[in-house]
Amino acid sequence: MIEIRNLSRRFGTVMAVDDVSLTIAKGEMVALVGTSGSGKTTLLRMLNRLVEPSSGTVLLNGQDTAALPAHLLRRRIGYAIQGHGLFPHYTVARNIAAVPELLGWPAAQIRERVDELLTLFGMPPADFRNRRPAALSGGQQQRVGVARALAARPEVLLMDEPFGALDPVTRAQAQADLRRIQRQLGTTTVLVTHDMEEALALGDRIAVMDRGRLVQCASPAAILTRPATEFVARLTGQSDRPFRLLGLVPVADLAEPGAASGTPVDPALSAREALAECLWSGREALPLTGGGRVTLHRLAERARGAE
Amino acid sequence: MIRLVAGAALLVMLLRPEWMAPLLSPLTRNGAPAIYAQSSLLDLALSHLALVAAATLASTLVAVALAVLVTRRAGAEFRPLARTVTQVGQTLPPVAVLALAVPMLGFGTWPTLLALFLYGMLPIFENAVTALSGLPPPVAEAARAMGYTPRQRLLRIELPLALPVILAGVRLSAVIALSTAAIGSTVAARTLGEVIIAGLVSNNPAFVVQGGLLVGLIAILLSDALTVLERRLRA
Numbered sequence: 001m002i003e004i005r006n007l008s009r010r011f012g013t014v015m016a017v018d019d020v021s022l023t024i025a026k027g028e029m030v031a032l033v034g035t036s037g038s039g040k041t042t043l044l045r046m047l048n049r050l051v052e053p054s055s056g057t058v059l060l061n062g063q064d065t066a067a068l069p070a071h072l073l074r075r076r077i078g079y080a081i082q083g084h085g086l087f088p089h090y091t092v093a094r095n096i097a098a099v100p101e102l103l104g105w106p107a108a109q110i111r112e113r114v115d116e117l118l119t120l121f122g123m124p125p126a127d128f129r130n131r132r133p134a135a136l137s138g139g140q141q142q143r144v145g146v147a148r149a150l151a152a153r154p155e156v157l158l159m160d161e162p163f164g165a166l167d168p169v170t171r172a173q174a175q176a177d178l179r180r181i182q183r184q185l186g187t188t189t190v191l192v193t194h195d196m197e198e199a200l201a202l203g204d205r206i207a208v209m210d211r212g213r214l215v216q217c218a219s220p221a222a223i224l225t226r227p228a229t230e231f232v233a234r235l236t237g238q239s240d241r242p243f244r245l246l247g248l249v250p251v252a253d254l255a256e257p258g259a260a261s262g263t264p265v266d267p268a269l270s271a272r273e274a275l276a277e278c279l280w281s282g283r284e285a286l287p288l289t290g291g292g293r294v295t296l297h298r299l300a301e302r303a304r305g306a307e
Numbered sequence: 308m309i310r311l312v313a314g315a316a317l318l319v320m321l322l323r324p325e326w327m328a329p330l331l332s333p334l335t336r337n338g339a340p341a342i343y344a345q346s347s348l349l350d351l352a353l354s355h356l357a358l359v360a361a362a363t364l365a366s367t368l369v370a371v372a373l374a375v376l377v378t379r380r381a382g383a384e385f386r387p388l389a390r391t392v393t394q395v396g397q398t399l400p401p402v403a404v405l406a407l408a409v410p411m412l413g414f415g416t417w418p419t420l421l422a423l424f425l426y427g428m429l430p431i432f433e434n435a436v437t438a439l440s441g442l443p444p445p446v447a448e449a450a451r452a453m454g455y456t457p458r459q460r461l462l463r464i465e466l467p468l469a470l471p472v473i474l475a476g477v478r479l480s481a482v483i484a485l486s487t488a489a490i491g492s493t494v495a496a497r498t499l500g501e502v503i504i505a506g507l508v509s510n511n512p513a514f515v516v517q518g519g520l521l522v523g524l525i526a527i528l529l530s531d532a533l534t535v536l537e538r539r540l541r542a
Contacts, residue, residue, distance in 0.1 A: 050452055075454035085449030089467050098453050148453075158452075 001026045002047065002156060002188060007056035009042050016042040018212035019056070027186040029179075030217070031193055031203030033235065038209040040192045044158055047190065048077045061155060075099055078149030078187070082161040084141045086133040092118070092144050093129040099152040117147040120181060139170040146178065150187065157182070159191040163198065175201055196236060200224075200244055208232050220248050225305040242303035246272040254302055255292040260285035267292075275299045310531055317524040320517070321349045331513040341513045343502045352521060355498040358416065359488050362423030363481045370428045371473060374435030375461065386436075393432045396425035401487050405494050419491030419498070426487055427480035434476030438469030471541045478533035485526045489518070 002024040009017040017039040024030050032040040045051040047058055049070045058065045065073050078099075086095050093114045094101075100110045115125040121143040133141055142162065149157055162178075163171045179202055182189050193199050199206050200220045207217040208231070216228035224245050227233035236244065251274040252267035264287040265277055271294075274286055278296045285295040319326055324342045331341040373389045376382040401422040408418035442465055450460045489500030499521050506514025 048452060050448070071454045071456050073454075074452055077452075079449070079452035081445055081448060081452075083445040085443075085445035087446060087450070087464060087468075102454055102459070145449075 001059075001061055002190070003059040003062075004043075004047075005057045005059070007043070007046060007058060008054050009039075009046060009051060010054045015212045017046065017053075020209075020212075020214045022207060022214060022217055024188060024190065026188055028204050029182055029189040029191065029202055031191045031199035031206045032209060033193060033196060033199045033206060034209035035235075036194065037211075039212040040209045041160055043209065044160055044190060044192045047156070047158055048074050048079060050074075075102055075152065076154055076156070078152075078154035078157040080146045080149040080157070080159045080162045082164040084133075084145035084165075086141060086145060086148070088133055091130050091132060092123075092136070093125075095133065095144060096148045096151050098148060099154075103152055105152075113151060117151060120184075121147050121177065138166055139174060142166060142170075142174055143177070146181075150181075150185065153185075155188065157187045157189040159189065161193055162191070164193075164195075171198075178202065197244070197247075200247065208235060221245065224248075243272050243275070245305060246270065246275055246299065246303050249302065251286075251288065251294050254294050254298050255288055256295070256298065257291075258285070258293045260287040260293040260295075262287065264289045271299055271302060275303070310528070313524050313527050317521070317528065320521055320524070321352055324348050324517070327517065331517060334513040334516060335511055339509065339511045339513070343505060343514050343517055345505065346497075346501070348499075348502070348521065351497060351499050351501055352525065355485075355488055355500075355522075356525070358419060358491065358496065358498060359423065359481060359484045362420050362484050362488075363427055363477060365420075365424045366427035366480055366484075367431055367473075367477050369424075370431035370476075371435050373428075374432055374439055375466075378436060378439040379457075389432065390436075393429040397429040399425065401426050402490060402493075405490065409494055414495040416491075416496050418494050419488065419496040422491070423484045423488060427484050430479040430483070431473065431476040434479075435469065435473045438472035439465055441472075442468060471537050474533065474537045474540065478530055478537065481533065482526050482530050485529060486522055489522055 002022075004020055004022045004024075007017060007020045008015060020039075020043060022030075032044060034040045042051055046053050047065070049065060053066075060073075060076070087098070090098075093111075096114045096117055097110045100113060105113070114129065118125040118128055123140065123143065128136075128140075128144075133144065136144065142165070146159075146162065149159075163174050166174060175198060191199075191202060203220060205217055206220055206223045208215050208223070208228075210229070210231045216223060216232050218226070218228075223232065224236055224241055227236060247270050249271045250267065251265065251269050251271045254271055254274075255267065260283065262281060262283055265274055267288045267290060274294055275296075277286060278284070278299065283296070285293045287293050328341045335341050370393065373393070377386040377389050404422035404425060405418050408421050412418045412421065446464065446468075447460075450464045455463065488496075488498045489503055491498045492500030492504050499518050502518030502521070503515050506512060506516075506518065
């Protein structure tokens with residue numbers, strides 16, 4: 001668990017982060033969003049003291065992070081960044097092993113952990129263990145970067161625009177993988193992104209920063225339906241709001257008994273995809289695989305923010 | 308191929324210098340000897356190489372240490388000073404260093420070593436500074452965020468990544484030292500320069516060519532070997 005209390009950081013005369021307080025529960029994924037210069041990256045970097053706070057405290061599981069030497073604190077916190085930052089002279093295995101090595105794990109245990117992580121990220125260890133980062137695709141480098149951040153089973157994972165350099169298809173896959181792995185491991189995660197779609201897809205809660213201040217921290221649905229300020233509303237994109245709202249729920253949640261004509265759709269699809277299917281095929285209702293149906297009327301209702 | 312030819316030529320000139328006599332005798336006049344025989348060419352070559360190795364090692368240690376110092380945050384302000392010192396080292400002609408050093412250090416190896424050491428620092432220092440400050444920012448940030456101490460970052464990340472570029476500087480410096488070392492024989496250091504000087508003094512071009520060729524061949528082979536090593540490190 002992370003408790004941020006009245007945290008501020010001043011650069012010269014500018015308050016990059018201004019009196020931010022936020023509590024992040026164990027296992028939660030919080031997406032920090034905001035425009036460039038809103039202070040989201042500075043806030044993130046204060047959590048592992050890459051930037052030292054001007055005032056305020058950060059508690060990690062109740063312990064003041066300022067009380068530890070910075071390098072020991074950082075070994076307990078995973079960190080993944082845009083452009084991955086893999087060490088070019090190390091193999092994939094040694095890159096992933098970086099923090100366990102610093103912590104002095106026995107070699108056999110490190111090897112086992114590396115293979116486990118490579119498998120978890122869908123990269124067969126025998127193929128990838130001994131490659132250099134330069135011999136990987138962008139998506140693979142990114143996965144190794146996240147695997148390295150998770151290697152020593154950190155209590156907290158910090159990510160700064162981790163998928164910013166990926167193409168849209170690879171990025172969607174990387175996001176889905178991250179969501180799956182984060183759920184599976186239960187690692188408390190803070191993710192900085194300027195991509196609202198990414199924040200909505202990944203965050204349990206979304207924290208919106210504006211000129212150094214935290215203006216709202218709430219669930220994706222609440223951010224979309226009840227933006228706290230004009231800035232939040234603009235950031236969430238009013239024209240996309242109904243679709244984004246539908247993107248948050250699986251179509252199964254909107255199902256009702258009954259029948260409809262045409263090809264059935266997978267109930268695990270998002271309501272947004274179901275709406276697209278309705279519009280594209282000109283149907284008023286779609287049958288779901290495994291029974292039941294969803295109507296265009298119900299989708300439209302949900303898109304207006306009705307529960 | 309060129310490597311093989313150069314290597315073979317070098318071996319012949321060092322171990323069987325008399326085989327070169329038919330080639331070199333047209334350069335002599337008045338029946339002077341074509342082959343230098345005052346001392347063993349192999350001994351001179353080995354002592355020449357030892358001098359270059361010692362000087363280059365010293366230049367490398369000092370230049371890399373300086374470069375590490377000035378690329379730390381605490382040492383950044385010394386950067387212009389360190390640059391000036393190494394540049395002066397390169398600007399002073401080695402002959403002048405020899406002349407100035409002999410009264411203090413006496414004749415022989417030491418003044419030559421000093422001249423080569425000063426002369427060789429600049430390329431190593433400049434390459435090391437460039438390489439150490441050219442670390443990609445995400446890599447530097449990742450190392451910090453992962454919990455490496457400053458010392459671990461230097462030894463495990465920065466220096467290994469800078470090594471090929473530093474080695475390129477060492478190669479340059481070693482080749483320069485190899486050809487410059489010959490002038491050490493003017494102050495009685497045992498180098499291949501002895502052969503060249505003997506040729507100049509006795510007006511015998513055969514000696515000059517012989518000494519010059521030897522130094523040239525060794526320089527080519529040394530540069531080549533270090534290039535191979537550099538490439539291996541980069542791979």
